[in-house]
Amino acid sequence: MPRTARNARKIALFIGRFQPFHKGHEKIINYLLRRYSRIIIAIGSSQEKRTKENPFSAVERMAMAARVVRAHNGWKKRISFAFLADYPSNEDWARAVGARFAPKSFAIASANPLVRRLLRKAAYTLDPSPLFRRAEWEGKKIRAETRNGKNASIIPVPLALKSWMEREGRRIMLKTRF
Secondary structure: OOOOHHHHHOEEEEEEOOOOOOHHHHHHHHHHHHHOOEEEEEEEOOOOOOOOOOOOOHHHHHHHHHHHHHHOOOOHHHEEEEEEOOOOOHHHHHHHHHHHOOOOOEEEEOOOHHHHHHHHHOOOEEOOOOOOOOOOOOHHHHHHHHHOOOOHHHOOOOHHHHHHHHHHHHHHHHHOOO
């Protein structure tokens, strides 16, 4: 879909945990770059690390995404990063996002139904970002397969992350607490 005058001015706020950053995330960024002039990759649950659901730190997740961004011509100039911590209540979290990222300037890209519901109530435009090959490219499944000893070379991460995931990512996920 071509950019319209309305969304060409907006920035997409791509919210996710990126545990780990995988091919589905890469495809969504490509989709968003066709619709928006800029993207902010907002790394959620940024205070979490070394747990079953959040094995990677926020800095590690940003580094993963940055490797992929650098591997694509033209992406680096249009993509930046932010960290989003969790709050005691969903409403507090939505208020914090709204205070930091004005609803009139940002469109929200997230597959998380709770994030979409909270930010729709806060007057954000929600991008209808598609999920690509969700059954194969889903973080929970990737984490489980990695912990269960699946061959790291077939984990569905972007090529720019393959060697890192086979070396460091796998080691981190295998050492996380449950």
